[in-house]
Amino acid sequence: MTASRTARERVRAELIREITDIARRQLATDGAGGLSLRAVAREMGMVSSAIYRYFPSRDDLLTTLIIDGYNAIGEAVERAEAACPRDDFAGRWLTACHALRDWAVAHPHEYALLYGSPVPGYHAPQDTIAARVRDVTVLGGIISDAWRAGAMRAPAIEPPAELEGEAAGVREHVPGVPDGVVWQAVAAWTALYGWLSFEVFGQFNGTIEDRRAAFDHSMRLTAATMGLAQ
């Protein structure tokens, strides 16, 4: 409350920021497995135990990096999509896809931390879920808008009875559409991230070279499947 307390808090916040910055740099170069608290401390001129004043464990440091990553990816796609004409649904979809891919290709290790194999003993705390849905909210919003504008084709097949009610958890991100469209959106979502994971994790190495063009075409195929109008 007082100025002195705020001063101490400020230097603490600054140190936390510095730790996460260095950690993020190490993550970018060495990957999540290579992130070492001792190396971070060394780079800061501190002793390793001092880090534990600011992060109770390595997993907690990873958690803040994960949240930051989700926010970065969410902000990238939000910003890119917001610049599109609202009624160009295919354009909004493609722009969002490319924003996502650009970020993923530029930050492969961070992408792997977010969407790759979960780290061994790591359980995502609740704090992450708010940040992790920003991209799917954007993607779902495009499909929702397109459907409600009548600028989208009805899905080729309807979901079976056993999926009754299963769409509830997803619908909040793609509101105002029938179940079939929700599942269509899920399919598009998984196709998008399936490509990104394949590309970032190197599954295309040696087989597909112009990955940006191939990705663009693949996402156009997905848009065409949904009948997204321009």
Next chain:
Amino acid sequence: MTASRTARERVRAELIREITDIARRQLATDGAGGLSLRAVAREMGMVSSAIYRYFPSRDDLLTTLIIDGYNAIGEAVERAEAACPRDDFAGRWLTACHALRDWAVAHPHEYALLYGSPVPGYHAPQDTIAARVRDVTVLGGIISDAWRAGAMRAPAIEPPAELEGEAAGVREHVPGVPDGVVWQAVAAWTALYGWLSFEVFGQFNGTIEDRRAAFDHSMRLTAATMGLAQ
């Protein structure tokens, strides 16, 4: 060549097999990050340095586990698909998809090792590529067969000029089809693995519960997109 030499070689082969078995069990329970050469040695009653007589490094042990994994997944999908009527293309597609998913759900850590974030010492040797394409050969074969039987719809959009020749690396797995169909197959392939990765890596936790049914519907959507006939 002689019997005595074969005897020594045989015990060596047996030890290698035992090491990989224990390692695979540890991989299944603790994940790739938790796989420890020392723990394997401990469980075998050996000292850790003795392991290095059989595997020059931890990465080499992981590599054989990766190859085994690709072969296991390839064999599972090959066997399941081979049991389908040859002219039921949608059935073959769905069967292959479910075989893949069943294996992935049953072996999440192994799946993560194959299709998740690459491990730190991550350069996959050439030995893996022969095993890693068995599943895509099956999937590509279905699409190729369907196309040549006239039991498949032409893709909604054609690939752009810049993708000319880019399909070459993929076409060997889906022979005898035009470029547009190759890219359609790639899209289906990425959609399939995108779903599996999302499910295995826990992205559906809390939102989609009946994942088998949802997966089934999603793969039926993909089949419908390709117009696979039954």
Next chain:
DNA sequence: CATTCGTCAAGAGCGGTGCTCTCGTTTCTT
């Protein structure tokens, strides 16, 4: 002003890891 009290960096240490090297012993080859 002096004294408590909380925060902090530092250091030592524990148990774990991958990996290397050496040293006898065993086993195969010649």
Next chain:
DNA sequence: AAGAAACGAGAGCACCGCTCTTGACGAATG
């Protein structure tokens, strides 16, 4: 039988996450 190759054991190196204790500093309180 002699030499060569393979082998298991052990010690050791450098690293890791994490814990605990110690001493210094600064802010709030008497």
